[in-house]
Amino acid sequence: MPPKIIHVGLGGWGGDWARRAIPPVTTVEVAAIVDPDEETLHAARAELGLAEARALPSLTDALAAVEADAVVITAPAVTHAPLALEALAAGRHVLVEKPFATSSQEADRVVRRADELGLVLQVSQNYRNYPAPKAAQRLLAEGAIGELAGISIDFRQWDNDNPFETHPHYRFPHPLLHDMAIHHFDLLRKVTGKEAVRVYAKVSDPSFSKYVEEASAVVTIEMTDDLVVSYRGSWLSRGEPTPWAGAWRIAGEDGELLFTSRGGGGPEADPIAQDRVTLRRPGGRAEPVELERQDLYGRAAGLEIFADAIATGTVPETTGAANLGSLALVEAATRSAASGQVEEVRIP
Structure with missing residues (x-):
């Protein structure tokens, strides 16, 4: 049963x-x-x-x-x-x-x-359950672009039009870092297999923001093996919107890997219509990567993994213990934004 x-x-x-x-x-x-x-x-x-x-x-x-x-x-x-x-x-x-x-x-x-x-204690990090980040993780593990040189991640959405300034999202504590960037930080750990070591974060919102706390941030993250990551995220961007997983550029010795994932759309929309992975080789040759389809995506896929773990004793990818690194990275970014200093990432 x-x-x-x-x-x-x-x-x-x-x-x-x-x-x-x-x-x-x-x-x-x-x-x-x-x-x-x-x-x-x-x-x-x-x-x-x-x-x-x-x-x-x-x-x-x-x-x-x-x-x-x-x-x-x-x-x-x-x-x-x-x-x-x-x-x-x-x-x-x-x-x-x-x-x-x-x-x-x-x-x-x-x-x-x-x-x-x-x-079983599993955390719903649903952005992991899409084909683009899975493919990116596999390609990096296989050494498709050689030694990593740097990563840039951009998240752009406009969410400032609700006429009611008491709208719940505007009152979320740390709506960018805690509510959205945690997805991107968690994906960063997934695709690279590395942990964050130190973080510097700067938050600064324009006067027209309806958010009580930060809705945009620029974060520099130092990962293990001296890998440096530049993250820019905003709920107040008039630029071209990114899919929810953001737009990623991963530079390596032998090329560049670009990916994005988790598009929007209603219940009838194709959940992976905006999932894309591209390998760019030296000389500018771009090679689209074929992605695997799944029966379920996002939260539903995570719930199925949870049910399987209960039934068979398998260990989910996003156990509570495995998720501590993502939570610690968000905390360090929040401390840095408040202190104006580089902060250490403290994983319990």
């Missing part, structure tokens, strides 16, 4: 999980949904066609009311670690949205608890 899950957090992005990410995954069964907001919970229950007894206001209530193997947490970020710890204490495996804790120290406590109990 497929593992049964309790889905916690149905507002906003969590509601999108319920409508678009979970239904395609046939290897899980939703046992219950949880949200403290009565209106949100009622609307989600009606849309999903669930019995009233399977829609609960708290994880505590759900754990007592239904049989379940795991908990999927898509509630606000400040609740991730407490909810994960409650689920683990009840003997349930956990899949949690990023960032999976408010600090690397808090995250480390959750990781240690999962290890103590022998339970």
Whole structure:
């Protein structure tokens, strides 16, 4: 039988999980949904066609009311670690949205608890589950462009038109570094196989920004083996928008690798229409790389990996322990933006 899950957090992005990410995954069964907001919970229950007894206001209530193997947490970020710890204490495996804790120290406590109990703790770093970064990772591992000389990453989107300045995204803590750049920093670790060592970050937003905290940043990252990465990201860019995974240029001794991934579009759009990988050889020869298609992408692919880990004991790529490096890199960038100094990346 497929593992049964309790889905916690149905507002906003969590509601999108319920409508678009979970239904395609046939290897899980939703046992219950949880949200403290009565209106949100009622609307989600009606849309999903669930019995009233399977829609609960708290994880505590759900754990007592239904049989379940795991908990999927898509509630606000400040609740991730407490909810994960409650689920683990009840003997349930956990899949949690990023960032999976408010600090690397808090995250480390959750990781240690999962290890103590022998339970799966997986972080949803959904940008990994697309063909372009997978191909880039493979090509770099194979030495397709030789020794790496440098990497530049650009993320450009315009998200400043909502007429209500109280819009939730405008009030997110560190909306660029914590909410978006963590995807790019996590991909950086994936495709290179290296860890960040030191970071210098500068944030500066124009007066027209509706964001309470930084919506744009320029970050210099020193990785292991002295690899230097230049990252530029903005929610306030009038430039040509990049796909959500950004536009990457990876320079090497024997050429250059360019890639981008995770385009936009609605539910009917091809999820990999904008995934591209190009190898540019000395002399300017550009060679497009054929990408493998998958049955599922993004969050749905991650949920399928989670279900397989529960069923077979395999270890997911994005365990809580494996994700600590991404969280530590985001923290170091945030500290650097505040201090104006180069900051060390401290992985617990």
